[in-house]
Every structure is written in C-alpha cells, then in structure tokens.
Amino acid sequence: MSAVIEEHHDDHDHKPTGIGRWLFSTNHKDIGTMYLCFSFLMLFIGGTLALVIRAELFQPGLQFIDPELFNQMTTLHGLIMVFGVIMPAFVGLANWMVPLMIGAPDMALPRMNNWSFWLLPGAFGLLIASLIMSLMGMGSAPNFGWTFYAPLSTTYGPDSTDFFIFSVHMMGISSIMGAINIIATIINMRAPGMTYMKMPIFVWTWFITAYLLIAVMPVLAGAVTMMLTDRNFGTSFFSAAGGGDPVLFQHVFWFFGHPEVYIMILPSFGIISQIVPTFSRKKIFGYSSMVYATSSIAFLSFIVWAHHMFTTGMPVATELFFMYATMLIAVPTGVKVFNWVSTMWKGSLTFETPMLFAIAFIFLFTIGGFTGLMLAIVPADFQYHDTYFVVAHFHYVLVSGALFGIFAAVYFWLPKWTGNMYDEGLGKWHFWLSTISMNILFFPMHFLGLAGMPRRIPDYNLQFAEFNQIASIGAFIFGFSQLILLYNVIKTIRGKSSEKATDQVWEGAEGLEWTLPSPAPFHSFTTPPTVK
Amino acid sequence: MANQDEGNKNVTRNLLFVVVAMFGFGFALVPLYDTFCSITGLNGKTEDAAYSGDVMQVDNKRKIKVEFVTSLNESMPWDFKPLQNSVTVHPGEPTKVEFVARNRTNRDMIGQAIPSISPGQAAAYFKKTECFCFTQQTLKAGEEKLMPVVFIVDPAIDEDVREITLSYTFFIKPGSEDAPATKGINHSAMLSTPLTQH
Numbered sequence: 001m002s003a004v005i006e007e008h009h010d011d012h013d014h015k016p017t018g019i020g021r022w023l024f025s026t027n028h029k030d031i032g033t034m035y036l037c038f039s040f041l042m043l044f045i046g047g048t049l050a051l052v053i054r055a056e057l058f059q060p061g062l063q064f065i066d067p068e069l070f071n072q073m074t075t076l077h078g079l080i081m082v083f084g085v086i087m088p089a090f091v092g093l094a095n096w097m098v099p100l101m102i103g104a105p106d107m108a109l110p111r112m113n114n115w116s117f118w119l120l121p122g123a124f125g126l127l128i129a130s131l132i133m134s135l136m137g138m139g140s141a142p143n144f145g146w147t148f149y150a151p152l153s154t155t156y157g158p159d160s161t162d163f164f165i166f167s168v169h170m171m172g173i174s175s176i177m178g179a180i181n182i183i184a185t186i187i188n189m190r191a192p193g194m195t196y197m198k199m200p201i202f203v204w205t206w207f208i209t210a211y212l213l214i215a216v217m218p219v220l221a222g223a224v225t226m227m228l229t230d231r232n233f234g235t236s237f238f239s240a241a242g243g244g245d246p247v248l249f250q251h252v253f254w255f256f257g258h259p260e261v262y263i264m265i266l267p268s269f270g271i272i273s274q275i276v277p278t279f280s281r282k283k284i285f286g287y288s289s290m291v292y293a294t295s296s297i298a299f300l301s302f303i304v305w306a307h308h309m310f311t312t313g314m315p316v317a318t319e320l321f322f323m324y325a326t327m328l329i330a331v332p333t334g335v336k337v338f339n340w341v342s343t344m345w346k347g348s349l350t351f352e353t354p355m356l357f358a359i360a361f362i363f364l365f366t367i368g369g370f371t372g373l374m375l376a377i378v379p380a381d382f383q384y385h386d387t388y389f390v391v392a393h394f395h396y397v398l399v400s401g402a403l404f405g406i407f408a409a410v411y412f413w414l415p416k417w418t419g420n421m422y423d424e425g426l427g428k429w430h431f432w433l434s435t436i437s438m439n440i441l442f443f444p445m446h447f448l449g450l451a452g453m454p455r456r457i458p459d460y461n462l463q464f465a466e467f468n469q470i471a472s473i474g475a476f477i478f479g480f481s482q483l484i485l486l487y488n489v490i491k492t493i494r495g496k497s498s499e500k501a502t503d504q505v506w507e508g509a510e511g512l513e514w515t516l517p518s519p520a521p522f523h524s525f526t527t528p529p530t531v532k
Numbered sequence: 533m534a535n536q537d538e539g540n541k542n543v544t545r546n547l548l549f550v551v552v553a554m555f556g557f558g559f560a561l562v563p564l565y566d567t568f569c570s571i572t573g574l575n576g577k578t579e580d581a582a583y584s585g586d587v588m589q590v591d592n593k594r595k596i597k598v599e600f601v602t603s604l605n606e607s608m609p610w611d612f613k614p615l616q617n618s619v620t621v622h623p624g625e626p627t628k629v630e631f632v633a634r635n636r637t638n639r640d641m642i643g644q645a646i647p648s649i650s651p652g653q654a655a656a657y658f659k660k661t662e663c664f665c666f667t668q669q670t671l672k673a674g675e676e677k678l679m680p681v682v683f684i685v686d687p688a689i690d691e692d693v694r695e696i697t698l699s700y701t702f703f704i705k706p707g708s709e710d711a712p713a714t715k716g717i718n719h720s721a722m723l724s725t726p727l728t729q730h
Contacts, residue, residue, distance in 0.1 A: 108543075180544055184547075218557075222558025222559055226558075241703030241705075
C-alpha cells in the first residue's frame with residue numbers, strides 16, 4: 001500500500017470554490033458530506049416532531065395538539081426518520097468511505113451521484129411543505145402513518161397526499177441511483193489485489209444493501225403510483241368498490257417494507273464490524289461467515305413480509321410459513337452478534353466513543369432483535385399487533401441499532417474527514433446521556449404495549465400515565481443530548497482547539513482509508529494502491 | 533480507464549433493467565395476488581361469473597348453515613337487506629335466496645354489490661348460478677327491487693365447514709360520475725350529483 005504516490009497529486013489539490021463547489025459537485029467526499037449534513041438537519045426536524053408527540057403523551061387527555069395534527073406528527077416523524085435521516089446518512093457514509101476503503105479515486109458515476117443527492121432536498125421540501133401548509137391552516141399534511149395503508153391514504157387521504165406521493169417518487173429515484181452508483185463502484189473500481197473476499201465488511205454490507213435497494217425501491221414506486229392513479233385517475237387497485245383489495249396494498253407495501261428494514265440496518269452491521277476489531281486490536285472473527293450471514297439476511301428479507309400482516313386474516317399455513325421464515329433470520333443475525341463478541345474476546349480493548357456506541361449497539365440491538373422474535377410468533381403477535389410493544393421494538397432496532405451505528409461511524413471517521421480529533425469528553429457525555437435516556441424513553445414502551453396501549457393515539461387511559469411520563473422524560477433528555485453531538489461535530493470541523501489526527505487515527509485501525517493523510521485529500525487514490 | 537467506463541456502462545444498464553423489471557413486478561403483484569387469492573380463498577372473493585358446471589350430487593347427510601350479511605359502503609344512500617337471515621342447505625343442492633334493495637334518493641343510481649365469503653377457505657366451494665352481483669344494478673329514484681341469488685355449496689367442501697357467511701357490500705359504481713368512492717368523503721356533494729349512466 002503506497003501513500004507516497006499521492007504526494008505528487010496533492011500538490012495541486014485544487015478544489016472548486018463558492019456555492020458551485022456544492023451545487024455542481026462530483027466529488028464523492030463533498031457529496032458524502034452533503035448527504036451527512038442533510039441527514040443531520042432532518043434528524044433535528046424529525047426529532048422535533050417526536051418531542052411534540054412525547055409532550056402530548058406526557059399526560060392523558062389532550063394538551064397541546066389536536067388528534068388530527070397528532071396523526072400528522074407521527075406520519076412525518078416516521079417518514080423523515082426513515083427516508084430523511086437513516087437512509088441518506090448511510091448513503092453519505094458510503095460515498096465518503098467506499099472509495100477510500102477499496103482504493104478508488106471517486107465513485108463510478110460522479111454526475112449521477114450529484115443528481116441523487118440534489119433530488120433529496122426537493123423531495124423533503126415537498127413533504128415538509130405539506131406540514132407547513134397544515135400549520136398555516138391550509139389543509140392537512142399526510143396523516144395516515146408512515147406505512148400509508150390504503151384506504152387511509154387513497155379514499156380518505158388529504159389533498160397533500162399527492163405531495164407525499166411525488167416526494168416518495170423522488171426519494172426512490174435518488175436511492176436507486178445511489179445504489180447503482182455504489183454497485184458500479186464496488187464492481188469496477190476496486191484497487192488491484194482487492195478481491196471481493198478482501199473487501200472491508202462495511203463495503204460488503206453496502207454492496208448487499210444496494211442490491212436490496214434496487215430490488216425493492218421500484219416496488220415502492222409502483223405502490224405509490226397505484227395510489228396516485230386510484231386517487232386521481234379512477235383506477236381501483238386498492239378499492240373494493242371497483243374490484244380491488246385494500247389488503248393488496250399491504251402486501252405490495254411490505255414487500256418493499258421488509259427488505260427496507262434491512263436496508264436500514266445492514267450498513268450499521270458493517271460499521272460495527274469495522275469498529276469492533278479496531279478497538280479490540282484484533283482481526284474480525286469469522287470474516288467469511290459475516291459475508292454469508294449478511295447475504296442470507298438479505299435473501300430471507302424477501303420472504304417474510306407478511307409477518308407485518310398476521311391479523312389481516314390469512315390461512316394458518318401461510319401464517320406458519322411466514323412465522324418460521326421470520327424466526328430463521330435470527331440465525332444469521334445471531335452469527336453476527338457472536339462474531340462481534342468473539343472479536344472482542346481476549347482483545348486489548350479500549351473504550352473510545354465509537355467503541356462505546358458499537359458495544360451499546362450490540363447489546364441494545366440484540367434486545368430489539370429479541371422483541372422481534374416475540375412479534376414473529378403468530379399467537380403472540382395477535383396481542384402485540386399495533387401496540388406500543390411494536391413501537392418499542394422498532395425503536396430499539398432503529399435508534400440503538402441504525403442510529404447508534406451512524407453515531408459510531410461519525411466519531412470513528414470524523415478525524416479522517418476533518419483532520420482533527422473530536423472532543424473525547426463531550427463524546428462520552430453524548431454517549432452516556434444518549435444510551436441512558438434512550439432506555440428511559442423506549443424501555444417502558446414494552447410494558448405499555450403489553451398492557452394494551454395502542455400506537456398512534458394522542459390520548460390514553462389513565463393506567464398508562466406513569467410509563468408514558470417516564471418515556472417522555474427520556475425523550476427530552478435524548479433529544480437535547482443530540483445537541484452535544486452537533487456542538488462536537490462543529491467544534492471538530494473548525495478544529496481551533498482540537499488535537500490533530502494522525503494518518504492512522506486509531507492505534508488498531510487497518511485498511512486503505514487509514515493510509516491516506518488526515519484530513520483525506522480532495523482527490524485520493526488517483527493512482528490505485530496495491531493491495532497485498 | 534476506457535475499460536472501466538465500459539464496465540460502468542454495463543453495470544448501470546443491467547441494474548436499470550432490474551429496476552424496470554422490479555417496477556413491473558410491483559404491478560404484477562396485482563394479478564398474482566388475485567390468482568393466489570382465488571386458489572386459497574385468502575380474501576373471501578368468489579368468482580364474478582355464474583357457475584355453469586355439472587349438476588352436483590346432493591349430499592343429504594351433511595347440513596351447512598349459510599348466513600347472510602349486508603352492508604352499505606358509507607357513502608351509499610340505499611337500503612339493503614336479506615329477506616332471510618340464514619338458510620340451512622345440503623351440499624350440492626341449488627338454493628334460491630332473495631335480497632331487497634331500495635334507492636332512498638330521488639335520483640336514479642347505479643350500484644355494484646361485492647360479495648365476500650367467510651371462512652375464506654369456503655370461497656372456492658361456494659358456487660353462484662345467479663347473482664345480482666354479477667352485473668351493476670340500476671335503481672330508479674325511490675325504486676325497490678328484489679335481488680335473487682341462486683347458489684350451490686360444492687360437496688367437496690371441507691368436512692369442518694359447518695357455517696358459511698355470505699356478505700354483500702353495495703357500492704356506488706366508481707367512476708360512473710365524479711365518484712365519491714375515489715375522493716374524500718363528502719356526503720352533500722354526493723347527494724346532489726345525479727348518478728344516471730351516461
């Protein structure tokens with residue numbers, strides 16, 4: 001691996017200046033940065049909506065917002081967090097890190113890369129515009145939940161549903177182009193000697209995630225297109241009156257929706273698989289089993305979708321099939337968890353912020369995985385379906401899973417991106433506050449769900465009051481703790497009082513990205529490195 | 533470099549093909565779902581054409597209770613009732629039952645009844661030789677009409693099925709006017725729209 005060759009290019013490392021640098025960027029690092037900043041902004045918007053929800057639920061009765069607005073809050077919170085935070089953050093990390101990790105000078109299709117990012121502000125502008133119009137008293141924003149089940153979104157959808165439909169179309173195009181770009185980069189632009197089975201696990205998980213995106217985002221586009229024609233052009237895909245079937249919507253949606261949940265977790269698996277070996281100062285345990293486990297999870301994700309629909313009235317044989325197929329996913333996921341733990345076993349561990357988040361990920365994601373197994377059991381699901389138990393489950397996998405993975409990645413690679421070390425003390429504060437408050441926030445939701453509190457309601461029975469208060473307190477601590485991250489990131493970027501990062505940054509770090517200078521130069525690996 | 537561009541083009545072309553194919557697959561799920569449902573009876577849908585197969589052997593040893601449920605789509609201003617709440621039949625025996633529908637409005641309207649069978653697994657064995665649900669029904673203003681159904685329960689039906697519920701929901705024919713069924717609910721607008729066929 002030769003970093004020496006780059007020196008020549010770094011000399012005239014000129015970058016475009018002004019707003020044009022960002023608007024017309026074809027540079028994977030700049031586009032990655034824009035994706036990450038966009039996702040950070042969306043995190044605060046989506047988080048604000050979540051705090052409105054939790055403020056309303058602090059007490060039984062209606063305090064701050066009416067039920068109609070409450071429904072818009074839950075819908076937009078879900079949509080923004082899924083499509084605006086988790087997915088763009090992962091694409092941003094892929095943009096930054098995949099070329100550096102495989103020794104490529106840039107993404108394979110840089111112009112398309114620019115377009116896939118710049119569709120996103122348009123898409124979310126449209127979606128958030130519907131909320132702003134709603135707050136100004138001009139009709140309702142989407143209010144049917146992020147799953148937009150027909151007929152709530154077709155027959156009964158507010159006018160702004162058409163804004164939502166086009167917004168989803170644009171996000172879909174953006175994700176598909178991002179995924180094509182990542183696959184083309186990984187297939188064609190690996191440095192000489194970088195065979196598939198030498199690729200870092202993060203690259204592998206993104207490779208598989210990109211295929212999932214290409215397979216299911218078009219199905220989502222199809223679903224919203226059917227909604228569009230049902231609403232405006234007199235078709236009856238989902239309307240029983242015209243011979244359609246609303247349950248069909250759920251099948252089409254979850255055929256997209258289940259692989260989508262793996263799209264939101266596989267890159268985090270990859271991040272954790274980079275971080276745990278670094279801070280254990282060991283090679284990852286079971287590299288090839290990690291690759292095969294990721295592939296099996298991706299395959300299984302296509303044949304389990306109906307476990308979201310057990311209560312729609314399915315034949316027992318179908319329920320059994322989907323129940324067993326779902327439980328089967330625990331096997332490859334278990335392989336991964338055991339591999340991470342085995343990587344730490346007898347390692348010389350240190351506990352910097354990325355490692356803390358990675359360990360919290362392993363522990364808390366496993367809790368989310370277990371509640372997932374409980375939900376997979378058909379008779380149990382009849383009790384849990386549409387209760388706060390489900391809310392607790394998917395927040396454990398998405399907050400302490402996907403989001404903690406992203407936090408870990410940001411702390412892990414921020415020194416490489418900026419050339420400055422982040423403030424470790426603030427990082428630890430952020431970690432402990434987030435981890436503790438996250439559990440105060442979501443753990444009581446398990447009890448609420450088991451006691452029968454339905455999800456998506458603005459008011460509830462008195463018996464649920466205490467646990468809701470605890471959850472709301474946790475929510476506010478969690479929400480405001482994220483300001484520490486914001487402050488820390490800005491402080492590190494400005495770098496006035498920061499320690500300079502070395503090229504390797506972390507003592508145990510291995511891989512091509514750590515052979516580059518910190519900060520990574522604007523153009524890197526213009527001559528491919530050679531991988532032993 | 534040229535080689536790499538070639539490779540990128542190929543990958544992009546192949547992946548775009550997958551994207552188009554999966555978009556099509558989303559739509560292919562519609563007929564696939566219908567086929568799957570008619571095989572398994574998943575959504576309780578019955579065939580929407582009259583049964584014209586062989587005369588079936590009547591099984592006098594078994595009795596099946598068939599119950600009738602009627603409902604109206606919420607924007608449908610008709611009255612709609614079965615004349616009998618249930619009948620007990622032998623499998624294979626043709627049975628005629630009647631429903632009555634009345635147009636409460638002062639306009640001519642077209643409606644469509646959608647049948648559904650519960651339990652779903654009985655749907656494939658519930659044969660109708662005559663049904664008002666096969667065609668659209670026109671009711672003049674204030675008109676009342678008897679609507680007959682003749683059905684046969686196939687004797688091949690599972691032994692465990694002792695009760696079948698046949699449910700009909702009457703909808704305003706969608707698309708016939710600016711149909712309220714495809715837009716938000718607006719009762720007043722609907723009532724003032726004449727629903728005659730163009």
